Structure formats: structure tokens, C-alpha cells
Amino acid sequence: MRPEMPQFQPRDADYAARVRASFGLQQAMSLIGAEMAVVEPGYVEIHLPNKPEITQQHGFIHGGVVGMIADSAAGYAANTLTPADASVLTVEYKMNLVAPADGQRLVARGEVVRPGRTLIVTRADVYAIRDEQWTLCAIMQQTIMAMHGKKEREG
Amino acid sequence: MRPEMPQFQPRDADYAARVRASFGLQQAMSLIGAEMAVVEPGYVEIHLPNKPEITQQHGFIHGGVVGMIADSAAGYAANTLTPADASVLTVEYKMNLVAPADGQRLVARGEVVRPGRTLIVTRADVYAIRDEQWTLCAIMQQTIMAMHGKKEREG
């Protein structure tokens, strides 16, 4: 019998607004056209419409761009669970590209696997969607570090 | 006594032109402003000038962008060693972000560790350069697959 993954309880009631504000400051995300579509405790979705500017030499979405949204979805999933006065940074991630990112859009789903105080371990799956058919194109495993007492962009 | 890494012998005399042409087709690399600065057998350098469009919420170059140039440098390092009629794809990579990508430009150095016929294992280091001081900001380990008889963008 495998225990269910725990439901996560955010420590900051305003987690969604805080996470969305941080995402809004990432110019690299605007550059590729990524949107933060879903923000829940321990779970974030990034959506990315296809456009020629983000492709590689075969016309598919570039693997590095797939990595960007996977990293971002999982990192912000971790960020939903940190206190209001903490920021997060990516320690490392590992990604398998399992199919070409061939779709009208991509959906990256990041989720927390284990939320420690200092280190938060996450996973992400990325799907390519063509004519509403979903194909898994990448899976990621990631370590995030919480920096306590170090707000994002303290003014 | 540790043996030196072997010198690599390309199987395609035109490897540099072939690799540069493929890189030129990656619109995602133009989007971020990456340049292929060095192409040698088993070794490729990608340079990336900083600009606001590629930053994250703290003003450093986005970790996903660091991943893009590391993946690209190492993948093309592998591509220098494949035959003319083969293309390559990234199977997977793992990256540690060891310092903020805080510099006027980044240099990603990709190199082949072991060139198999089907799988090529590579490593990359990324440096952030500020006032000619180099700081290691990311290290990567990667697996590349060679697709034989499948040229890049066959017409």
C-alpha cells in the first residue's frame, strides 16, 4: 500500500499573489511568452504557446525553452510553500527530453515532492499539445533552496 | 597517474561548417542573442551578452537561459564528432547552478567526455564574466543521442 502524497498547507496566505508577482518580474519568461496559468499549494502550471522565435533547427520548441518552463513551474511550486519573507533559488535540476516538443502549446506541471525547511525537492512533467492531444515531452527532477529572511526584490 | 583525455578526430572534415549551419537555424538562440564563438573537435563555446530581456526577478541572467547555452554548447560539441549524415538530440542533462549568472556576458564551454556511436556523454561549464573576472556559475552533465542517416533539416 503506497501512502498518498501529503496535501500541502501554505505558510503564507498570500502565496499566490506573491508567486505571481515574482514571475511577472522575470523578463526571460515574457521573452519566450510563458504564462503562469495555475498556482496552488505545492503545484504550479506554466503554459507556453508555440511561436517561431522559440524553435530549434527542426522546427520544434527548443529543448532549452522546455527546460526553462519546467524549471520555472517546479521552482514556483516550491515557492508557494515558503514563508512570505523567503526567496527561492534553483540548486540543480535534471531533465529527460522524452519526445520532441511538437505542439501548438506546451504545459509544464511542477509539484513539490518533499518540502524541507532549507531544501525543497520537486518534479515537473511537460506536455506538448497538438489538436488537444497531450504528449509527454519532458520530465524533470529538481532541488530548490529557500533563502529565509531574504524577500524577493526587497525595495 | 590519470590518463589524459583523448584528442578527438572528427569523422567529417566539414564538421565546423555543418555545426555552425545547424546553430544558425535555431531561432531560440537568436532570440536570446547567443553566439557560437568556438568550434573544435569535441569542444564548442557559446557566448551570450547580457541584456534585460533574459533576466530573472533579481536582475541576473535567468537560470533557464544558462541551461539553454550549456545544453547547446555540449550538444554541439557532440555534434562535431558525428558523421555528416547524422543529427543529434539531447537525451537528458543535469545542471547545478553554483553562483548567480551575474556578468556582462556568459561563456558556456561544452566538451565531449566519451563519444559512443549511439550515445555521446558530455560536460559543460558556464562562466559569468564581469570586468574580465570569470566566475563559474553552472556545471552540466549531459547525454546526447546520434541519429545516423538522418541529416539535420534534410531538404
Add this chain to the structure above:
Amino acid sequence: MRPEMPQFQPRDADYAARVRASFGLQQAMSLIGAEMAVVEPGYVEIHLPNKPEITQQHGFIHGGVVGMIADSAAGYAANTLTPADASVLTVEYKMNLVAPADGQRLVARGEVVRPGRTLIVTRADVYAIRDEQWTLCAIMQQTIMAMHGKKEREG
């Protein structure tokens, strides 16, 4: 709406006997005392009772031993889906140790995420069980290569 993971159809009716026979030949698995408890299409469980010989300096089961059973569970999960005349080898894996392996026994659950002809991508979770309480202690992501026409231990 996230699509369910596909049910896997083995290409070799005798997959379970074949996989168990291969596991039986791994002396390293006997050395640590690991048992292959469950073998299903695309899914394998390895169980490992605790004993002093497999511990590290704090008395928990050694992280390297945790890696051995995670690697083995996921690799054999891949092996359930290959043809009878193919063998498998681990290309690479990445593992996060998320809690001490503190239990009377460990259970490693390996499953196939995407079965390609040449490369098979898998994941594994390892639980430490103490007094029937399960604690996730490691997660892994792995790439397996199928070697076609190359049976295990051909006589």
C-alpha cells in the same frame, strides 16, 4: 485534464521469469540482501531488509545502497518491456535522497515513464518502513538502453 499513464503491454510473454532470472545472477544484490518482490509490465519492486552490514556512519542504510535498489528496480521495470532477445544497461540516473533511510526495511518502486525502442526512461521512489509507517527517502530518474539481439548471459 492530465492523460493517464498508458498501460504497458509486454512483448515477451515470459518477461517475469526472464527478469527474475537476470536479477538472480546479480551477486551484488545477494550481498546486500535485496529481493525482487513484484514484477509487472513496466513496474518492479525491490525489497531490502535492514542489517548492520549495509549501514553508513549514522546507522542508517547507506545512500549508495539506496541507489543500488532504486537503479535496479527501475532498470528491471524497463527490462519487463524489452523483447526476449534484448538486454538492458543503465545509461545514467539521478537520485535525490530526501530523508534518512531509517527503517526495518526499504521498498524501491521502479516504473517506466516512456518506453522507446532504444532508450527507456524510468522513475523510482524508495520508501523506508518503520513499524509499518512509510517515509519517502529517495526519488530517482533514469535512462536505460536496450541492446537488441544481445540476450542476457548468452551461453
Add this chain to the structure above:
Amino acid sequence: MRPEMPQFQPRDADYAARVRASFGLQQAMSLIGAEMAVVEPGYVEIHLPNKPEITQQHGFIHGGVVGMIADSAAGYAANTLTPADASVLTVEYKMNLVAPADGQRLVARGEVVRPGRTLIVTRADVYAIRDEQWTLCAIMQQTIMAMHGKKEREG
């Protein structure tokens, strides 16, 4: 021009004795027969003679055992640089198995890439040695966490 890797200065004059004592407590290392052959600031070598008990189904040394000594060499390399009152634990590692571990003995060389106060990033290479010919059989990238004020096995 690539800057040389920095020479590391240990913060604990007794680092070598401390690290060797910790290694001596790992029963799992005795079980497989691993020896700590070299201990320098930021660098550790583990040697492993071959024996039938540590093989897999093809008669080579088991990939999981290769992982154990790579993890250990790199983790203890990190441990040479921590203060006397700190212990270390493996956060995660990623390993590519690039050739069969086919030799009379293995040598794992672990080295620190970047020593942070909390997180230490390392790499390891493992060689299989047959008749004094060295073949690279695995490369690893790893994250280690230092637990300050938490000595190994405090009495």
C-alpha cells in the same frame, strides 16, 4: 583563458583523520571492500578491488557499486573542507555509466567544484583498471549539504 580551479584551504587541520574515521564507520564500505586511498583538501580517492560478490549479471562490477564509491569519494572530498563540528549528507547525485566496470580494480576520484557554506558541489570520475590500463567507466555530479554544529557520531 580559463581560470584554474582554486586550491582549497581546509578549515580543520585534522581533516584527514576526521574523514578517515567517518569512512571507517561505514559498514557498507567494508562489505564491498572499498578503501579510502587518498585524502587531500577537496579531493578523495576510493579504491575497490574486484571480487565476485560485487558483480552484476554480466560479470562486471555492479553499476550500483560504482555509484557507491563515486558518491563516497565526492562526498568525502566535500567533507575535507567543512569545519570540525560539521557533518555532511548527500542531497543528490547524477551519474553516467560510460563503459562497463570491467577491471581488476576501480578508482573513484572525487573533487570539490564549488564549496559553499551550506551546499558543496562536487564531481567524480571512476576508472576501471585492467593490467594497468585505465578506462573511464563513470562520471558523476553531486550536491552535498553541510550540517553545521552536528558532528559525525557525537558520543
